[in-house]
Amino acid sequence: LWPRISNYTTEMLLTEVQPAMQASLPKLLEGMSFHPDKCHLGKNPLEFRRIHIDRERQCTAGGDIDNLAIQARFEWDADCNIFLRFKGSGLGIQGLSIKGVLVLELVGLTNEPPFFEGVRVFMNRAPEIDVRFEGAAEGLLNLTWVRETIEGLVEDAIAGLLVLPNRFGYAIVPNADIFTIKSPLSQGILDLTVWGAAGLPAKEYTWFGTPSSDPYVVLTCGTDRFQSQPVFKDLTPKWDWTASMLIQEAAHQRIGLEVFNDRTIGWDDFLGCQTLPLRQILEWGPDRKVTLKLQDRTGGQDRGTVTVSAQWRPLELCTEGSQLGAAGVLYAGVHSAARLPKLGEGTVFWVAAACTRLLESFPRPARETPQVGETPQESTAGEADAEDIERRLAILRAHNLGERDIASILQIEPERLRAALNGASDGRIGSELAGRRGTHEVSWETAFEFPVESVADAEVSFDVMCKEPGKFARSLGTYRTAGSSLAGSENCTQWRTVTVPGTDVLLKLKLGTR
Numbered sequence: 001l002w003p004r005i006s007n008y009t010t011e012m013l014l015t016e017v018q019p020a021m022q023a024s025l026p027k028l029l030e031g032m033s034f035h036p037d038k039c040h041l042g043k044n045p046l047e048f049r050r051i052h053i054d055r056e057r058q059c060t061a062g063g064d065i066d067n068l069a070i071q072a073r074f075e076w077d078a079d080c081n082i083f084l085r086f087k088g089s090g091l092g093i094q095g096l097s098i099k100g101v102l103v104l105e106l107v108g109l110t111n112e113p114p115f116f117e118g119v120r121v122f123m124n125r126a127p128e129i130d131v132r133f134e135g136a137a138e139g140l141l142n143l144t145w146v147r148e149t150i151e152g153l154v155e156d157a158i159a160g161l162l163v164l165p166n167r168f169g170y171a172i173v174p175n176a177d178i179f180t181i182k183s184p185l186s187q188g189i190l191d192l193t194v195w196g197a198a199g200l201p202a203k204e205y206t207w208f209g210t211p212s213s214d215p216y217v218v219l220t221c222g223t224d225r226f227q228s229q230p231v232f233k234d235l236t237p238k239w240d241w242t243a244s245m246l247i248q249e250a251a252h253q254r255i256g257l258e259v260f261n262d263r264t265i266g267w268d269d270f271l272g273c274q275t276l277p278l279r280q281i282l283e284w285g286p287d288r289k290v291t292l293k294l295q296d297r298t299g300g301q302d303r304g305t306v307t308v309s310a311q312w313r314p315l316e317l318c319t320e321g322s323q324l325g326a327a328g329v330l331y332a333g334v335h336s337a338a339r340l341p342k343l344g345e346g347t348v349f350w351v352a353a354a355c356t357r358l359l360e361s362f363p364r365p366a367r368e369t370p371q372v373g374e375t376p377q378e379s380t381a382g383e384a385d386a387e388d389i390e391r392r393l394a395i396l397r398a399h400n401l402g403e404r405d406i407a408s409i410l411q412i413e414p415e416r417l418r419a420a421l422n423g424a425s426d427g428r429i430g431s432e433l434a435g436r437r438g439t440h441e442v443s444w445e446t447a448f449e450f451p452v453e454s455v456a457d458a459e460v461s462f463d464v465m466c467k468e469p470g471k472f473a474r475s476l477g478t479y480r481t482a483g484s485s486l487a488g489s490e491n492c493t494q495w496r497t498v499t500v501p502g503t504d505v506l507l508k509l510k511l512g513t514r
Contacts, residue, residue, distance in 0.1 A: 006042075018033055020157070033085050041080045045076075046074045047074065048074050049074070049075065055067070055068055061493035062177075062180075066108070068109060069251070070106075072101070072104075073101050075097070076099075077097050078098075096131055096132075100123055101124055102123055108180070117176040118169060118178070118181035119169065120169040122162055122163070122167040122249070123158075123159075124249070125253075125256065126159045127158060164221075165223065177510075182447075185331055186315060187248065187250050187314065188315050189245070190247050191244050191312075192243050194219070194241050194257070194307075195238065196307055201213065201271050214234075215237050215271060216231070216260055217239060217306075218256075218260065220258075221245045224246075228243075250282065255281060256274075257276075259306065272295060272306075273294060273296075286311040289309045293305055294306055318486075319492070321488055323455075323492075324456035324483060325456045327455075329449050330450045330455055332355070332448045332462070333445075333447040333509060333510035335443065336441060336507075337507050340441065348372060349372055349442050350369045350371045350444070351369045351464055351465065352368045354367065354461050355460045356452075356459045357457050358451065358458075359452060367450075371467070396410075403421075408504055456482070456483050458482070459483070460511075461478055461479070462480075463478045481496075486512070493512035493513075495508075495509070
């Protein structure tokens with residue numbers, strides 16, 4: 001298994017980490033890239049320690065199911081060979097260590113083989129990563145800020161795949177609900193209020209020479225990040241600031257709290273931090289204010305205190321349409337699309353989802369599925385295909401059909417048909433269109449959750465997007481639906497396959513609410 005993981009990681013470094021690294025590093029390091037032939041994880045596999053196994057319940061629209069959760073702390077001291085090319089010379093990673101907590105869940109336990117419906121894997125927070133370089137640019141890359149930039153990019157690549165709310169999921173049983181396995185509905189909403197702090201370290205000076213700081217708070221939960229406004233020149237700041245966050249796995253998640261000094265120029269100064277398991281926070285109750293000690297990143301040296309409180313709002317299954325008028329979470333799962341036009345090799349497709357009536361206390365990040373490429377075609381259109389297209393086109397024109405109807409019958413995108421009719425000679429129209437004839441299907445299996453003021457009044461839009469090589473991204477069409485349409489469905493949950501207006505594209509969705 002480890003060689004396969006090594007190959008997958010190599011591909012991720014080349015296709016995801018490298019472009020992000022090149023975009024983020026300064027001009028001084030422009031052109032740095034991974035050597036494709038000297039990039040593997042070595043022979044030392046991950047070591048798993050402190051393994052803990054629990055049986056957990058999961059609420060679904062079809063009823064509660066039992067899961068088996070296996071949590072383990074992993075450590076990896078790599079003997080890897082990862083070589084970077086930089087301005088005609090090279091440098092390698094001398095040491096790489098990664099530490100974190102991995103959770104594997106066997107979802108939907110059954111009494112018959114294979115005894116569970118699917119598997120999902122996730123991490124409760126980004127892993128700790130330490131990188132040390134050797135080679136021609138060793139001194140430059142071992143500078144703290146450069147090393148932290150590269151480590152951060154690797155963390156982001158891992159977080160985008162495995163850190164909650166992101167999960168890797170796989171269905172074992174053919175008819176299993178992939179969203180139940182891969183993207184279950186969140187369990188609740190946590191409102192965490194940061195009231196103030198005391199005894200913070202001073203990193204600047206006031207106009208009168210008094211030591212001070214401009215502190216602000218950053219809260220993290222998985223990949224979600226929330227930031228308060230800074231308080232000007234105050235070592236005992238009062239924020240009275242609340243961040244609301246969706247909680248996917250209350251048994252496993254942790255909340256990170258960091259305090260920084262806001263600088264107008266340069267990097268903000270770290271003042272202190274604290275990390276708490278969500279289980280501990282839920283024990284406080286809604287009316288209790290708790291004062292926590294802030295520490296440095298190694299867990300030592302007190303750096304003042306911070307006072308917080310928390311309120312937990314569990315999300316219950318919506319069983320009646322009459323409940324849709326209240327605030328809740330609208331669930332939008334984008335499964336796949338069929339009848340997508342063939343636009344050529346290198347074209348990518350994705351869906352951008354948006355929702356109205358969002359709760360003000362929640363951030364509004366872009367919600368997009370991964371971009372999935374069109375499958376390359378090995379065969380080319382022949383002379384017979386071109387003649388068939390021309391014959392059909394002549395018949396359809398003789399019946400005075402419009403361009404959109406002709407495109408639908410020929411299974412060609414309307415814009416492609418228009419371009420061919422306007423640009424190709426009569427003898428080449430068939431050849432021009434034959435290579436673009438037909439449709440294909442892509443799968444995303446990506447879900448989004450929208451906390452809204454009123455489920456019934458909220459409207460979700462699904463914009464099917466594409467981008468051809470060398471061209472700007474564009475929309476193929478948009479499907480819209482209101483939360484009120486879930487009324488009358490069992491547990492207010494529906495699977496739908498809909499035609500995107502103005503296209504032949506079929507979009508498969510799973511919609512629900514809590």
